[in-house]
Amino acid sequence: MNINLTIIGQAIAFAIFVMFCMKYVWPPITGALAERKKKIAEGLDAAERAQRDLQLAQEKAVANMRESKEQAAAIIEQANKRASQLVDEAKEQARVEAERIKHAAQAEIEQDVNRAKETLRSQVAALAVAGAEKILEKSVDKAAHAQLVDKLAAEL
Amino acid sequence: MASGSGTQTSSEYISHHLTNLTFGSHPENGWGFAHGAAEAAEMGFWAINVDTMLWSIGLGVLFCWLFSKVAKTVTAGVPGNTQNFVETLIEFVEENVNSIFHHKNALIAPLALTIFVWIFLMNTMDLVPVDWIPYIASQMGIGYMKVVPTTDINATMGMALSVFGLILYYSIKMKGLGGFLGELAFQPLGKWMLPFNLFLEIVGLLAKPISLALRLFGNMYAGEMIFILIALLPFWIQWVLSVPWAIFHILVITLQAFIFMVLTIVYMAMAHEEH
Numbered sequence: 001m002n003i004n005l006t007i008i009g010q011a012i013a014f015a016i017f018v019m020f021c022m023k024y025v026w027p028p029i030t031g032a033l034a035e036r037k038k039k040i041a042e043g044l045d046a047a048e049r050a051q052r053d054l055q056l057a058q059e060k061a062v063a064n065m066r067e068s069k070e071q072a073a074a075i076i077e078q079a080n081k082r083a084s085q086l087v088d089e090a091k092e093q094a095r096v097e098a099e100r101i102k103h104a105a106q107a108e109i110e111q112d113v114n115r116a117k118e119t120l121r122s123q124v125a126a127l128a129v130a131g132a133e134k135i136l137e138k139s140v141d142k143a144a145h146a147q148l149v150d151k152l153a154a155e156l
Numbered sequence: 157m158a159s160g161s162g163t164q165t166s167s168e169y170i171s172h173h174l175t176n177l178t179f180g181s182h183p184e185n186g187w188g189f190a191h192g193a194a195e196a197a198e199m200g201f202w203a204i205n206v207d208t209m210l211w212s213i214g215l216g217v218l219f220c221w222l223f224s225k226v227a228k229t230v231t232a233g234v235p236g237n238t239q240n241f242v243e244t245l246i247e248f249v250e251e252n253v254n255s256i257f258h259h260k261n262a263l264i265a266p267l268a269l270t271i272f273v274w275i276f277l278m279n280t281m282d283l284v285p286v287d288w289i290p291y292i293a294s295q296m297g298i299g300y301m302k303v304v305p306t307t308d309i310n311a312t313m314g315m316a317l318s319v320f321g322l323i324l325y326y327s328i329k330m331k332g333l334g335g336f337l338g339e340l341a342f343q344p345l346g347k348w349m350l351p352f353n354l355f356l357e358i359v360g361l362l363a364k365p366i367s368l369a370l371r372l373f374g375n376m377y378a379g380e381m382i383f384i385l386i387a388l389l390p391f392w393i394q395w396v397l398s399v400p401w402a403i404f405h406i407l408v409i410t411l412q413a414f415i416f417m418v419l420t421i422v423y424m425a426m427a428h429e430e431h
Contacts, residue, residue: 010314
């Protein structure tokens with residue numbers, strides 16, 4: 001157990017190992033550790049963000065659904081309203097048409113009556129003349145009496 | 157037992173196991189491996205403990221190889237088993253450094269990691285049964301083989317002096333030479349007690365590397381000694397003592413590596429801070 005050159009040899013070996021460790025061992029490994037730490041932090045961040053996004057999307061989906069339900073209800077209501085309106089319109093049209101048809105029929109009937117009256121009137125004159133001829137049994141002055149008979153016919 | 161010279165006394169066995177394989181120039185025998193502790197001592201400073209250097213560098217290379225292998229294929233994705241293990245160690249060291257050392261210095265954390273893993277590996281050699289590797293070595297014609305580098309005061313002192321050098325370097329770099337010397341001279345009792353301050357602070361400063369080296373060396377040397385003593389018992393009873401001691405020693409080797417690392421970080425932090 002005596003001090004000798006080994007002490008210097010050991011110091012040199014020590015220095016070389018420390019330098020080797022400092023250059024080739026420590027930086028890459030601690031670098032990888034730091035990188036992994038960063039990766040994990042990023043992963044956790046991403047997970048949190050995704051969670052938040054999911055929640056947001058769910059809220060949005062619920063809101064969308066509610067809105068579409070409201071819209072659907074509104075559309076149905078509108079459709080119902082429109083349907084009843086259509087029915088009302090159709091009823092109105094039918095009523096107007098019926099009225100029109102009735103008027104036309106009435107006008108035709110009136111026309112027919114008038115035409116019948118006219119025919120009747122023209123025939124009454126002849127009939128009255130014939131009747132008078134029969135009653136008087138003699139020829140009357142047709143010309144003198146025609147004025148009288150026409151007056152009678154017009155009074156009909 | 158390890159030496160080829162037939163019967164051996166207990167003290168010969170113990171001292172054989174505590175002798176390093178020293179290479180150097182002996183004043184009488186010239187260059188060569190020392191034959192025993194006395195001859196190694198006669199070689200003086202200019203000799204080298206080949207077994208200590210071999211095992212410590214081998215284990216350091218093992219550390220560098222394993223960690224750089226992971227560092228090359230490191231991924232920020234799902235880590236494999238080896239990467240997981242290495243990352244655990246690195247995070248452990250980083251946590252310790254961050255809790256003690258609050259300045260910006262890219263050297264400190266790799267320094268702490270190297271100290272922790274390297275000393276741990278060197279200490280772990282203590283758990284290899286004390287006769288295995290020396291026996292294999294002796295069969296190969298190598299007389300001495302001490303496999304735990306941290307039971308060699310040169311190894312622990314070499315590391316501690318490197319740390320001491322860093323303490324001085326960063327003290328002067330962060331505070332300036334004047335600031336550093338002022339700290340030695342004017343604390344803790346003000347300028348009128350300058351000699352006393354100087355004495356106290358210099359003792360305190362020198363105590364850092366010495367305590368660092370001796371603590372590790374002492375613990376590992378004592379542990380190794382106990383293993384050697386246990387190995388002197390009859391082989392069928394050895395496990396009764398060696399197993400509990402080995403299990404306890406797992407704690408010691410980890411703890412000593414950890415203490416060396418933490419104290420180094422503390423000393424570095426002190427070197428960076430103004431008092």
